[in-house]
Amino acid sequence: MKYLATAFSLLVGTSLFAQNGYEIKVTLKPFKNQYIYLGHYYGKQLPIVDSVKLDANSTGVFKGPKKLGGGIYLVGYPDRSNKFELLVGTEQKFSVVADTAAIDRISFTGSAENTAFKAYQQFMLQNGRRLDELYKKRTGSSAADSLRITAQIDTLSKKIVDYRLAVINKAPNSLLSALLRGMKEPTVPANKEAEKKDSLYAYHYFKGHYWDGINLWDDRLTRTPFFENRVDKYFDQLVFPSSDSVIKEIDWMMGFASISEDMQKFLLLKFVNRYLNQKYMWEDAVFVHLFEKYFAQKNYDWLNDKGRKIITDRAYSLMANIMGSPAAEIELPDSTGAKRNLYGVDAPYTVVVIYDPTCGHCKETLPHIDSLYNQKWKAWGVKVFAMAKETDGQKSDWYDFMHHTGMKEWVNVYYSREAEKARIAANTPSYSQLYDVQSFPTLYLLDKDKRIIAKKITDKQLDEILEQRRKAAKG
Secondary structure (H helix, E strand, O other): OOOOOOOOOOOOOOOOEOOOOEEEEEEEEOOOOOEEEEEEOEOOEOOEEEEEEOOOOOEEEEEEOOOEOOEEEEEEOOOOOOEEEEEEOOOOEEEEEEEHHHHHHOEEEOOHHHHHHHHHHHHHHHHHHHHHHHHHHHOOOOHHHHHHHHHHHHHHHHHHHHHHHHHHHHOOOOHHHHHHHHHOOOOOOOOHHHHHHOOOHHHHHHHHOOOOOOOOOOHHHHHOOOHHHHHHHHHHHHOOOOHHHHHHHHHHHHHHHOOOHHHHHHHHHHHHHHHHOOOOOOHHHHHHHHHHHHOOOOOOOOOOHHHHHHHHHHHHHHHOOOOOOEOOOOEEEOOOOOEEEHHHOOOOOEEEEEEOOOOHHHHHHHHHHHHHHHHOHHHHOOEEEEEEEOOOOOHHHHHHHHHHHOOOOOEEEEEOHHHHHHHHHOOOOOHHHHOOOOOOOEEEEEOOOOEEEEEOOOHHHHHHHHHHHHHHHHO
């Protein structure tokens, strides 16, 4: 069992607690005179919040002056190799008796919610196994047997649904009820009329009802194993993959989450981690939006200086090269010493190549780019603007690189260490920052107005995008 103390290395404290304290007495046999641990789910992490040494009777008390935030908690064994779950809700002074030899016989005193939770787990274990058996039995069965088994599956599934509804109706505000609502996904009802009018009826219904019954300000959900996966599914499968759509959904969720400091923290860390390093080119705008709306003018107790700097630096690196925006101008000397400008290149498409002449991968990739240029791109009017960035080598390495690679018809400029230092000394962003150069080579594709079409892609992807645009232009 792995416990983590922080998320994204940004947390300097925790706001798990409210008022009035907690006192959870645990008897965990056969352990004696050993430490056990109290933790909870936090997305995909399991932070420890307390520990206690068991006495000779295998008993210890987790105790604190402030109330624990509600959620699913874990009692970890001394070697942290295993654990059992319990609920922490409104009842925070109760006792637990368990034996690792028969952990399913765990008992609670003073916690009706955990008694109900145990009953639910036992009910689901028994009926879940039966469902699995029926599904396996139906596979490969005859048509008549399949119909009979399907009827049994439907009856048992209804029994499970009814049990959950009974729990929710009995105590609608309880943590267990919140968990059951949070794990339930919408069922799309058959509606032929709606399907005729909308070919995506099922998708729209499912998405529109995805968060039914779930309060996005309920911080108890942050301390469960399923909530983060539910958020992931929503953004990965239901939200249209574009910056505008994702930003709209994030702002919608954060509008509710702002009511709860813990939920706000959970989601902000979730989104910052997700979009810090983008999977898709358009996600740069999402991260910049997160910074500008939620971090630029706001301070949080849980965000330390190091974390703030990481977020701020990354945002400023992305601001100058957001997809669809004009690329930053580059003005540097060519091999004759004459200044050359990126915006001086007149072409329907401009490929910007930023590389290090001493980089082994660049020595493999740039000759291939030059071959593509000579074989196809040149005939399409494409031009290449190549910026060699001096790192550990010297200017002579650049001359040698161009001599062996080709690149004769490219616009070739040199970005020396001195030139970069001079820009930084003048409080001017370096070209490395303006183009978010984190590896070599870095490739950009610009349109005729030097707006960014694609960035930080491979030479193969670059060729595919140009091919697609050429075909689209032909109609």
